[in-house]
Amino acid sequence: MKFNTVVLAVFLALIAPHAFSQPVEPSAVLESGAGNRLVIGAAGTVQGVNQLFQTHLMIANFRSVRQLVRIDFLAQGVANPEPQTETLALEPQSFFPRTIPWNGLGALVLTTVNEDGSDDAAGNISAIARIYSGDSCGDGTVSQSFKAERVGTISGGTSAYILGLAQDLLVFRTNIGIVNLDPVNAHTFEIRGSGQGGVGRVEVTVPPMSMVQTPLPKACDTDNNCTNPYGDLVATVDPAGTPGDWFAYGSSVHNGSGDAWVSSAIQLPITD
Numbered sequence: 001m002k003f004n005t006v007v008l009a010v011f012l013a014l015i016a017p018h019a020f021s022q023p024v025e026p027s028a029v030l031e032s033g034a035g036n037r038l039v040i041g042a043a044g045t046v047q048g049v050n051q052l053f054q055t056h057l058m059i060a061n062f063r064s065v066r067q068l069v070r071i072d073f074l075a076q077g078v079a080n081p082e083p084q085t086e087t088l089a090l091e092p093q094s095f096f097p098r099t100i101p102w103n104g105l106g107a108l109v110l111t112t113v114n115e116d117g118s119d120d121a122a123g124n125i126s127a128i129a130r131i132y133s134g135d136s137c138g139d140g141t142v143s144q145s146f147k148a149e150r151v152g153t154i155s156g157g158t159s160a161y162i163l164g165l166a167q168d169l170l171v172f173r174t175n176i177g178i179v180n181l182d183p184v185n186a187h188t189f190e191i192r193g194s195g196q197g198g199v200g201r202v203e204v205t206v207p208p209m210s211m212v213q214t215p216l217p218k219a220c221d222t223d224n225n226c227t228n229p230y231g232d233l234v235a236t237v238d239p240a241g242t243p244g245d246w247f248a249y250g251s252s253v254h255n256g257s258g259d260a261w262v263s264s265a266i267q268l269p270i271t272d
Helices: 002-015
Strands: 037-047 052-061 067-075 084-090 094-099 104-113 125-134 141-147 160-167 172-180 187-195 198-206 210-215 231-239 246-254 260-264
Touching (some): 037 141, 037 260, 141 246, 160 187, 172 198
Antiparallel strands (some): 037 104, 067 104, 125 141, 160 231
């Protein structure tokens, strides 16, 4: 009986929300990555060629009161007028680890809510998601991390830029993901990759409350030879029209080792 009691206590400690070791100063949280409504560009459970990719999510509540958080899963490539959803309760100044239960690839929207389900504008949360799988040697894991960004950080018809990506003919490949947070309308975006090998273009239409992830095409030189590697590259995402709130990211992966990284889009005006 004593042994069972100890096991139960350890189990309850593992699944319970975890408190911060000390109060967290609000100034320590970047404004773009905290607020009452956040977006995570990619998450889900996806079967790869040889491995199953899963998503581990951690949400932190930076308020001194208990906070309800609704998680909406926006499945890739389909309209999601009623997204798959669940609601979690976070204790004051605590964090909560969660393995995402939904199958397929999609985006996440995290919204602080009141007991009646209405949006809680006073919410102050942050989050990060890690998509991971076992490596090809079976000795460890490979992963990518997606930091949550505040909804509204990218909005409207201004171009967004994604830095720090890489793509060549053999070693590295890059995917670009776009999340459309318009609840009614689909929106079209042109993606341009720019690197030493030239410029590549692809156009995608994203359904309402959905995301689309697409491979970046090969680069084209000035003679319209479109078989070139970029090397290091920057991607530009141009909306057609004014889509409201949206988000974009780039993911570069090493074809051999599975080493990968994610870069979130930024939306800044070009200045003199």
